[in-house]
Amino acid sequence: MADVSPIDLQKALKGADYPASRDDLVSLARSNGADDSLVEKLTQSGTQQFDGPDDVQKAVFGNE
Template sequence: MADISPIDMQKALKGAEYPADRDDLVALAKKNGADDDLVERLSNSGTERFDGPNDVQKAVFGD
């Protein structure tokens, strides 16, 4: 897997409104031109709903 920076994630999720469903964030990331690896990690995060960017970061990057 390619390295994904928190800045890449912020760019991919620019314009997100929270709380947000995973599928909505995946669609937004694709629309914003996110790296395929980031989209895949988000899609496979196992989290259905995110309350904010910190939740997304934990799901994508781990603790």
């Protein structure tokens, strides 16, 4: 699996409106052309609702 960077995550979630559900962010990431590994990390984050980009970063990268 390719490494995902915080910059990749920011690009994938460009245009996100917060608070946002995980499903909404996954859909947005796909429509923004995000790499499959990034979409998978977001899907498996275990968080259902995000209040902002910092919450997403913590959920996706917090376990690394």
